[in-house]
Amino acid sequence: MITDTLSALSVPTKGVLEPAHKLNQQAIAAVEKLVAYQIDSLKAYSELGVSQLKAVVEVRDVEGFKNLLSNQTNVLKEFGGKYSANPAILESAG
Numbered sequence: 894m895i896t897d898t899l900s901a902l903s904v905p906t907k908g909v910l911e912p913a914h915k916l917n918q919q920a921i922a923a924v925e926k927l928v929a930y931q932i933d934s935l936k937a938y939s940e941l942g943v944s945q946l947k948a949v950v951e952v953r954d955v956e957g958f959k960n961l962l963s964n965q966t967n968v969l970k971e972f973g974g975k976y977s978a979n980p981a982i983l984e985s986a987g
Contacts, residue, residue: 930982937975941968 945968952958 926985934975934979941972 948961948964952961
C-alpha cells in the first residue's frame with residue numbers, strides 16, 4: 894500500500910523536479926568551468942610573479958637593471974593579454 898502511494902506520488906513530482914534537476918546540472922557544470930579557470934589563472938599569475946622575482950634576483954649591475962626594465966614592457970603585454978581575455982572566458986562559462 895505504501896509502495897503504491899509512493900509510486901503514485903513519484904509520477905507527478907518527477908515532472909516538477911526534472912527542470913530543477915537539469916538546472917542544477919547546468920549550474921554545477923558552470924561552477925566546474927569557473928573553478929578550473931580560476932585554478933589555471935592562479936597558476937599562470939603565480940608563475941609570472943615567480944619569474945619576475947627570479948629576474949629581479951638576477952640583477953647584478955646597471956646593465957642587468959636596464960635589461961630588467963626593458964623586459965617589463967613584454968611582461969605587461971603578456972599580463973594585459975591574459976587579463977583582457979578574462980571577461981570573455983568568464984562569459985563563456987555561463
